[in-house]
Amino acid sequence: MRFSENFIQEVVDRTDIEELIGRYVELKRSGANLLGRCPFHSEKTPSFSVSPTKKMFFCFGCHAGGSVITFVQKAENLDFPDAVEYLANRAGLPLPKESEQLMGNTGVSRKRVFEMNLEAAKFFRACLFDERLGAAGMQYLHGERGLSVATIKHFGLGFAPDSFNALTDHMHRMGYRDEELIAACLCGKSQKTGRAYDYFRNRVIFPIIDPSGNVVAFGGRVMDDSKPKYLNSSDTPAFKKSKQLFALNFAKNCCAEKMILCEGYMDVIALHAAGFEYAVATLGTAITPEHARIFSKYTQKVIISYDADDAGQNAANKAMRILGEVGMDVRVLKLNGAKDPDEYIKRFGADRFRQVLEQSKTGFDHKSERILAKYDLTVGSDRIKASNEICALIAEYWSGVEREVYLAQSSPALGLPVEVLKNTVEQIRKKQTRAYEAKQSREAQASVKNFGDRINPDAAKDPRAAAAEETVLGLLLIFEEYRNAVERGEIALAEEDFVTDFNRRVFAAIMRMHRSEGGLRPELLGMEFSPDEMGRIEKNEIARQQLSNNGPEVLRSAVNVLKDAKQKGNAGETSLDERIAYLRQKQAKLHKGKADKT
Numbered sequence: 001m002r003f004s005e006n007f008i009q010e011v012v013d014r015t016d017i018e019e020l021i022g023r024y025v026e027l028k029r030s031g032a033n034l035l036g037r038c039p040f041h042s043e044k045t046p047s048f049s050v051s052p053t054k055k056m057f058f059c060f061g062c063h064a065g066g067s068v069i070t071f072v073q074k075a076e077n078l079d080f081p082d083a084v085e086y087l088a089n090r091a092g093l094p095l096p097k098e099s100e101q102l103m104g105n106t107g108v109s110r111k112r113v114f115e116m117n118l119e120a121a122k123f124f125r126a127c128l129f130d131e132r133l134g135a136a137g138m139q140y141l142h143g144e145r146g147l148s149v150a151t152i153k154h155f156g157l158g159f160a161p162d163s164f165n166a167l168t169d170h171m172h173r174m175g176y177r178d179e180e181l182i183a184a185c186l187c188g189k190s191q192k193t194g195r196a197y198d199y200f201r202n203r204v205i206f207p208i209i210d211p212s213g214n215v216v217a218f219g220g221r222v223m224d225d226s227k228p229k230y231l232n233s234s235d236t237p238a239f240k241k242s243k244q245l246f247a248l249n250f251a252k253n254c255c256a257e258k259m260i261l262c263e264g265y266m267d268v269i270a271l272h273a274a275g276f277e278y279a280v281a282t283l284g285t286a287i288t289p290e291h292a293r294i295f296s297k298y299t300q301k302v303i304i305s306y307d308a309d310d311a312g313q314n315a316a317n318k319a320m321r322i323l324g325e326v327g328m329d330v331r332v333l334k335l336n337g338a339k340d341p342d343e344y345i346k347r348f349g350a351d352r353f354r355q356v357l358e359q360s361k362t363g364f365d366h367k368s369e370r371i372l373a374k375y376d377l378t379v380g381s382d383r384i385k386a387s388n389e390i391c392a393l394i395a396e397y398w399s400g401v402e403r404e405v406y407l408a409q410s411s412p413a414l415g416l417p418v419e420v421l422k423n424t425v426e427q428i429r430k431k432q433t434r435a436y437e438a439k440q441s442r443e444a445q446a447s448v449k450n451f452g453d454r455i456n457p458d459a460a461k462d463p464r465a466a467a468a469e470e471t472v473l474g475l476l477l478i479f480e481e482y483r484n485a486v487e488r489g490e491i492a493l494a495e496e497d498f499v500t501d502f503n504r505r506v507f508a509a510i511m512r513m514h515r516s517e518g519g520l521r522p523e524l525l526g527m528e529f530s531p532d533e534m535g536r537i538e539k540n541e542i543a544r545q546q547l548s549n550n551g552p553e554v555l556r557s558a559v560n561v562l563k564d565a566k567q568k569g570n571a572g573e574t575s576l577d578e579r580i581a582y583l584r585q586k587q588a589k590l591h592k593g594k595a596d597k598t
């Protein structure tokens with residue numbers, strides 16, 4: 001974990017849950033709570049509840065729930081530490097110094113990793129410029145790919161010699177230990193000896209530098225056709241591929257109103273060398289929503305310049321969608337006569353490239369042109385197919401204005417009246433909405449039943465015990481006195497009394513936190529439980545809160561059920577009859593719950 005518990009607590013304290021969630025959902029006051037339509041599933045009547053006092057949320061429809069951190073994790077698709085960072089930035093809370101942030105459980109700080117990476121980058125560069133060691137690398141970069149020495153130096157390119165210990169020995173001499181080198185992914189760990197060995201061998205090296213100037217990782221490329229063509233540092237807590245863009249450290253300084261998104265390091269380097277210093281690439285992965293958010297920080301317009309082959313074009317379509325979702329103006333570059341930007345510039349020069357760049361097409365134009373090119377529009381059956389595909393494409397746009405514009409544009413090309421096309425588009429949209437709502441409600445229902453319970457799969461083995469566990473956990477979450485009673489042994493309850501693995505983990509976490517200095521803080525549970533699991537934990541608590549009888553006898557009887565289950569126990573699983581009876585009971589409750597709400 002990068003952040004201390006105290007820091008996380010402060011972030012939560014400084015976050016106004018009503019204001020945060022209110023930006024996604026329209027909330028109305030309902031007693032002590034706020035109520036709105038759930039942002040995580042589609043619904044007509046509000047069942048999404050926010051408690052400003054507890055700073056927790058819960059959806060009675062899909063059972064999403066948890067703290068403000070869980071909310072950001074789900075809404076922004078972030079992991080726990082990133083969600084904390086997001087909220088800290090929002091609250092204007094300075095992040096702990098990088099040197100104080102740790103890399104997972106390795107005990108190695110991020111600052112130390114960056115120092116090691118910098119040292120390694122220097123080593124790789126020295127190797128490349130060493131006449132004997134780096135000849136093969138220089139031959140490839142300078143001789144074969146035509147990069148100037150100035151460009152090679154600008155990007156800090158390097159060479160990893162064909163050796164298992166060249167870098168490792170160097171780093172040892174600089175005072176770094178095996179464990180640190182392995183934690184930083186500079187070295188692999190030998191299965192046999194447990195010792196470190198060079199991770200990158202016989203490859204040209206591209207250092208990945210973040211916008212703050214830290215060397216966060218490396219990419220290594222082979223110089224022939226062997227596989228894998230590219231090898232990247234693995235993800236570590238200090239480095240996530242899905243959040244880095246190659247050459248963003250340069251591109252961000254361009255202040256260009258646009259950026260070019262390429263497929264590979266070599267494309268980016270060729271573009272920068274030709275004067276297009278606003279080109280970036282992902283690190284051998286498809287573009288993610290996190291990348292899209294990074295783009296939106298630095299620019300408004302992204303021009304996608306992927307390879308001309310089918311794989312490249314499919315990737316471009318996906319990138320268009322992801323970038324479009326964060327509101328970017330997305331364009332696609334069509335390069336005729338070359339497979340990638342590097343080749344295009346070599347063949348036709350930078351000026352021609354600048355021209356095509358200016359003529360880059362919007363996502364819709366690009367896709368509709370591809371559809372129209374497939375068909376012979378003078379043939380009736382082809383024209384129908386083309387119309388259907390174009391209508392399906394237009395139906396994907398959420399904005400009515402965009403749909404109108406594209407309908408008007410497509411009508412003459414297809415030789416069909418706008419109204420006819422519009423009807424088709426609206427039919428497609430209705431069908432999609434129905435399918436989407438049906439799927440959402442199926443998923444919401446499925447999570448209520450034990451069969452197919454992804455969060456607590458063990459529950460189906462002994463539903464009665466699992467329900468008792470949920471009662472116990474709900475009560476322990478709400479009432480400190482019960483936690484004290486368990487802690488003092490007045491209520492005999494231990495981890496081994498739990499039948500299901502998930503509930504046992506929740507119990508262990510609650511009691512561990514209860515004993516800790518800060519006491520039980522539900523938002524910190526998010527450190528070890530996923531957003532879906534947080535929803536279940538919150539559900540247990542809400543379920544107990546709504547009942548009037550939460551007395552100690554309820555807790556004791558639930559504990560007794562667990563003791564029974566353990567004794568029987570081990571006697572095997574519950575009978576099928578018992579399971580069916582239990583499910584019927586649950587379903588009846590579910591229907592009742594629905595009836596209450598309407």
Ligand SMILES: [Zn+2]
Pocket residue numbers: 038039040041048059060061062063064
């Ligand atoms: Zn929901």
